[in-house]
Amino acid sequence: MSLPLRQCCVIGWPIAHSRSPLIHRLFAEQFGMALRYEKRAVQPGTVLATLAHLRQLGVLGINVTVPLKEEAYPLADHPHARAQAAGAANTLWFDESGQLHADNTDGVGLVRDLSFLAVNFQQARILVLGAGGAARGILPELARHNRHPITVANRNPARAAALPQANEFELIPLEREFAQPFDLVINATSASLTAHTAPALSASAVGPLTCCYDLSYGQDETLFLAWARAQGVAARHDGLGMLVEQAAEAFRLWHGKQPETRAIVAYLRQPR
Numbered sequence: 649m650s651l652p653l654r655q656c657c658v659i660g661w662p663i664a665h666s667r668s669p670l671i672h673r674l675f676a677e678q679f680g681m682a683l684r685y686e687k688r689a690v691q692p693g694t695v696l697a698t699l700a701h702l703r704q705l706g707v708l709g710i711n712v713t714v715p716l717k718e719e720a721y722p723l724a725d726h727p728h729a730r731a732q733a734a735g736a737a738n739t740l741w742f743d744e745s746g747q748l749h750a751d752n753t754d755g756v757g758l759v760r761d762l763s764f765l766a767v768n769f770q771q772a773r774i775l776v777l778g779a780g781g782a783a784r785g786i787l788p789e790l791a792r793h794n795r796h797p798i799t800v801a802n803r804n805p806a807r808a809a810a811l812p813q814a815n816e817f818e819l820i821p822l823e824r825e826f827a828q829p830f831d832l833v834i835n836a837t838s839a840s841l842t843a844h845t846a847p848a849l850s851a852s853a854v855g856p857l858t859c860c861y862d863l864s865y866g867q868d869e870t871l872f873l874a875w876a877r878a879q880g881v882a883a884r885h886d887g888l889g890m891l892v893e894q895a896a897e898a899f900r901l902w903h904g905k906q907p908e909t910r911a912i913v914a915y916l917r918q919p920r
């Protein structure tokens with residue numbers, strides 16, 4: 649007898665580049681699970697109508713990517729704590745009565761990747777660049793694990809002040825000199841996408857022992873990591889590991905199974 653087919657998808661705008669279908673297919677193979685996981689291009693402003701359609705189609709789980717995470721969050725009947733803390737959702741699912749649940753797995757994805765990379769984020773002095781949707785996803789989880797207040801640098805100070813729990817962070821303008829380098833600098837801006845540049849951060853933010861992490865990833869080195877290399881930063885990581893880890897947490901929420909991740913990160917890194 650064949651297993652029932654589970655249907656999931658990722659929504660975003662644009663979505664063509666998404667690697668989530670491949671990652672979830674590789675997870676499903678680990679458990680011999682019959683999974684259909686599609687990408688769907690969804691225009692901003694149309695998430696509500698899309699969710700009604702997906703519910704009718706019998707779709708179980710939905711990942712939400714840029715720029716729809718903040719639009720998706722308030723549509724849930726049951727926002728879980730991590731989505732509430734972020735004010736944004738990247739993982740949705742329908743329960744048996746058709747009610748919509750929302751969670752945010754970005755923060756746990758980052759923290760797990762940092763752990764696998766042996767980056768000591770618990771005791772690090774952390775600088776996060778950006779205060780948009782990506783930053784909102786990671787800040788609550790980082791703050792939960794970190795013993796120091798996290799510094800958040802954003803170009804637009806009003807946007808940083810509007811972050812959930814903004815009073816827990818040290819908010820600073822992006823262009824600022826620092827007396828001492830940070831231990832960990834995380835790029836959560838979309839500068840490479842929107843301006844094709846690295847964020848305008850002072851070189852004084854980093855030193856040879858700083859670790860630089862970019863939530864972005866791609867075939868080529870990201871612009872922020874190229875900037876970090878030019879400053880002599882040895883420990884540089886892109887966001888591919890976080891992508892796989894946040895997907896694993898979504899998979900666990902939907903299917904109740906914890907997939908193995910690191911072989912998949914290695915597989916995705918192979919040149920093709």
Ligand code: ATR
Nearest residue numbers: 778779780781782803804807837838839842843847
């Ligand atoms: P995302 O969901 O990817 O976080 P977003 O919510 O639009 O997208 O947020 C983009 C973030 O990148 C913001 O923090 C933005 O800074 P502003 O709030 O000042 O706009 C930041 N950003 C985008 N382009 C940037 C650039 N060229 N330099 C510095 N920061 C930039």
